[in-house]
Amino acid sequence: MNSNEIAWVSGWASDISIWENRIYEHFPNFSHRFVDYFDLLPDPDELRGIGESSIVVGWSMGTLALLRNLHKIREEQKLILICPIADFCAKGCWQPSALRTTKQGVLQNTEQTLMSFSALMGNIEKEEREKWVENAMRYSPKQLADGLDYLMQKKADVSGSRSNTKLIFGGQDKVVPLAQKELFSSFPKESIVVCENSGHWLLDFLPYALNASKFR
Numbered sequence: 472m473n474s475n476e477i478a479w480v481s482g483w484a485s486d487i488s489i490w491e492n493r494i495y496e497h498f499p500n501f502s503h504r505f506v507d508y509f510d511l512l513p514d515p516d517e518l519r520g521i522g523e524s525s526i527v528v529g530w531s532m533g534t535l536a537l538l539r540n541l542h543k544i545r546e547e548q549k550l551i552l553i554c555p556i557a558d559f560c561a562k563g564c565w566q567p568s569a570l571r572t573t574k575q576g577v578l579q580n581t582e583q584t585l586m587s588f589s590a591l592m593g594n595i596e597k598e599e600r601e602k603w604v605e606n607a608m609r610y611s612p613k614q615l616a617d618g619l620d621y622l623m624q625k626k627a628d629v630s631g632s633r634s635n636t637k638l639i640f641g642g643q644d645k646v647v648p649l650a651q652k653e654l655f656s657s658f659p660k661e662s663i664v665v666c667e668n669s670g671h672w673l674l675d676f677l678p679y680a681l682n683a684s685k686f687r
Contacts, residue, residue: 477684478504478524481511481672482531482554483618484585484607490674497677498600499683501526511536512614515621518543522669524685529555530673538627551683552634553676554647555655557629559622563650570623577615582608585615590624592643593670632658637683641669 477498479487487494488505495503506520515536521527526549534555537544544550560567576584576585585604589595592603607615640652642665655663664683669675 474525475500476502476504476522476524477526477528478506478538480506480518480521480527480529480533480534484508484588485530485603486606486609487530487673489602489606491680493560493674493677496549496672497681506533508614508618511565512617516540516625521548523611526551527551528553528680531556532622535559535622535627538629539563539625541633544622546635548635549684550633551639551680552637553639553673553680554641554671555638556622556627556647556651557646557654558626558651561626561651562653563648565622567623570619571604574616574619577619578612578658581612581615583593583673588646591671593643593645593672593675595640599674600674629655630657632662637662637664639664639666639679641665641671641676642667643670645669658686 481487486507488507491503504520504522504524511518516539518536518540527544528551531554534552537550537552538557559565573584585607589600589603638655638658640649642649652663664679666676666679
């Protein structure tokens, strides 16, 4: 296992590597492996790309794939889940009808739908929002729709807990509302972090992820 490598598992329509400069600033002593949304398709449950990394960081949809496939993650690998999802259609999250509407939107008016979705991520600089949308436009409408189907149909069994795991929630998250935390009641309280003033924007969580990377 590579003790100095972090694998970053992206969320829906995302490629965390577009922020690699910011990530290297926060984690200068690590090498980094990036698992793009492309890498999660066509079947996120295959969970390709985490390799021998000592730390695996998942964001949003990537956390659902990780939680559904914990048997593929070595016990000694630290798992940091940012905006974690166990059931995207439960506990204050999205109604299936809203996901179906979003799916129809990405099939018919992809860019406008992505812009609307990015507005839910929080108080983000215009350039960063446009960067996320520009990257998301690299994926085909069908690939985007398939990811929404995954979020709508799949659930993770979190009735137990796992050592070497941190869950980081945003108190102002409009994509994965804080109520999702209730699904993780079996996890120790010390493994759960709530960032009260954070929304859904990954970069806002980097300081918390850095701190979580040091836990034992």
